[in-house]
Amino acid sequence: MKKTLSLLIISLLVFNHLYAQAENKTRFGLKGGLNHTVINGIETDGDKTGFIGSSIYGAFFTDFRIGATTFFNTELLFSWTNDWHFIEIPLHLQQMINPRLGMFIGPKFGFSANKIDKQKEDKSGVLGLSVETGAQYNFSRRLFAEGRYSIGLSRQFRDELFDINEGRRNNLRFGIGFRF
Secondary structure, rough: HHHHHHHHHHHHHHHHHHHOOOOOOOOEEEEEEEEEEEEEEEEEOOEEEEEEEEEEEEEEEEEOOOOOEEEEEEEEEEEEEOOOOEEEEEEEEEEOOOOOOEEEEEEEEEEEEHHOOOOOOOOOOOEEEEEHHHEEEEEEOOOEEEEEEEOOOOOEEEEEOOOOOEEEEEEEEEEEEEEE
C-alpha cells in the first residue's frame, strides 16, 4: 500500500513538473459544495444494508491544458459523511464541449482519514478506488459550477458500529469553484 501511494505521489509530481516546463497554461483554484454519500454493504448476517448522509466538501485543484479544448485535472479533496473522513485524489480528463460547458471522467483514489485516529471503531480499508464523471459550467474565466457522480469500485468499508461490511461508497456532488 505504501508503494502504491508513493508511486501515485511521485507520478503526480513528475506530471506537474513536465507541464510546468511546457508552454501549456496551468490553472489553480479552490472548490467546494454539497456532498451526498450512499454506502452500500452487507450486515454480519448477510442482509443488505447501507448508509446515506450529506455534508460539504472542499478541494484545491489544478487544471493542465493538454490540447486546444482538453484538460487534465487533479485535486486534493477533503470530505466527510457522518463520522467518516476522507482525503480524495480525483484524476480527470476534461473535454470542453463549448467555451462554457465541459465534461470529465476519471479515477478517484479515496483515503480513509479515520485510520489516523486509532481510537475509532472504524475498520475500513485505507485506500478506496472509484470512477467519477461529471460536468462543469463556466460562468466566467474564474467562476464555475460543477456536478459529479462517483461509483465505488472497491469494497472499502467495514464499520462495526453501523454493522456495514464490504461497503462501497457512491457520491453525488454539486459545487462551485474559483480559479486564480
